Amino acid sequence: MNVLRRVRVLLREALQSAVSQPVVSLAAIVMIAGMCSTVMLTNGRTNAAQQDVLSTIDQVGTRSIVAEMKDEAGVDTSVLTRLEQLDAVAWSGAFSSAVDSRNQGLGEAGTNVAVRTLWAADPGELDIHDTSPVDNAVWATPKAQASLGLQTASGGLLAKDGSEYSVVGTIVPPAYLDSYEPLLLYPQAVPGTPQKIASFVVIAKQADQVAALATTITSLLGAVDPSKVNVTTSAQLAELRGLVEGQLGGFNTSLVLLVFALTAVLVAVILYALVIMRRKDFGRRRALGATRGTIIALLLIQTGITAIIGAVLGCAGALVYLAITGDPLPGPTFVLATGILAVLIATVAALVPAIAASRRDPIHELRVP
């Protein structure tokens, strides 16, 4: 029998054993479901709340570095190419100086709103995902649309330099662009011929990299006059983020370890009781030719099957409860990790009872009345 078929046969046998021992299987399922739901309802909820807090901090711009420069600073789009070389940079984009533009439909009566060219390899960071077939397509913030008197994100614009633009979409600006509001963005690829820029934004991969990255960026500006460049970071927010993540995360880990350790002990006790109750069964199996390895594999697979059912029920039940109560839901990674860890812990906990079962003396057990 090849290995795959052997595994399939063992799986089927273990499943049949689990079904034929409903009380023990149910007890293991309830135990593991309880473990998973406890972790999800305590640590999962805390983790979700933590992610919400961190996300809010991130939205404020924890990982962002904004550099604004005057025209005479001499910084151009080539800085983007240099920034791309840094491992710590998740995204970078540069902005031109503002050019006023008005709603063509309103003529002279319209309010001026600044259009800025955005040079970036990936404008998706600002939720500009579409490639519009329209020439000179711009994306408008809700504030800009209101100022321009646009009911929807469409309409023609005339800039003071004579350029014409078409509004094709809406963007919600991140906090670090608040000072540019109301804002129209004209996304362009990073040009081969360097263009002068008025500002650029760098997003660090990790909040704790912001301070070091800000220092590095200063040396990469290629500025004619560095004194005309002002770099602002969110280092204090990054520090706050680190504290939130470290303290809550540390508390979570301790609690998870405690819950998992307790459940592992309980699963081992249940399975040991099973081995004691069914010692004659294991003795018979050994007498009829089951190797110790077969006995161990059967018990571990049986535990794995019940653990998977328990983990799925526990995690799903907890998610439904959190959804009903309106609490924040832990992310898929957390849910998956909880489930996998629960199955692994239950299976490892089953190892000692499984070895005990495999070492049952067939002669002694067959003589048990």
Next chain:
Amino acid sequence: MSAALLEAVGAGFSYEADRPILQGWSASFAAGEMVALTGPSGRGKSTLLYLLGLMLRPQEGHILVEGEPASILPDARRSRLRAKRFGFVFQDAALDATRSVLENVTETALYRGEDPRRARGRAQALLDRFGVQVRATARPGQVSGGQAQRIALCRALLHEPRILLADEPTGNLDVDSTRVVFDALRDHADTGAAVIIVTHDPALASACDRSIRL
């Protein structure tokens, strides 16, 4: 009589150091032979059967299976040898109460590396042959003692083992069931297997080819 399928050579065994159950015991069992092990209780008949069945290791001497010293093999190899070459019938049938009759009969297929589902046809044929008139999905608790022993016999014969060991297989059976079980053991010996029976029943012992008294 053909060559020995199973031999004990100077086998010795004791559960307690100063109370040996067997000392320097030798015997051989040939293909097609049906042998009864008899003697008073406590003389080590079952222990001898378990030694011959490789469940126990002799503390002195050897057990040879088809000429090869099997008692010195590691546990896993002795287990596989038991699953493939041996069939066992225990006094109380030793069925798994949580599994169906059919699953009980096909259980040992798993230990031989065979898919128990593929053995269902053979198992059903054996159950029919021995007149086990119960639903295949019935549990052992739902059948009589005689039927349970016939089910155990089906389990032992499923893979047509070369060596069949039976520990008082008719001890708890009525006359009809005793005859069915004995005839099945006789038929199996006639196919060229060695059949060794521990029994207190003089009639059963005298119907065997020979008896060894302990």
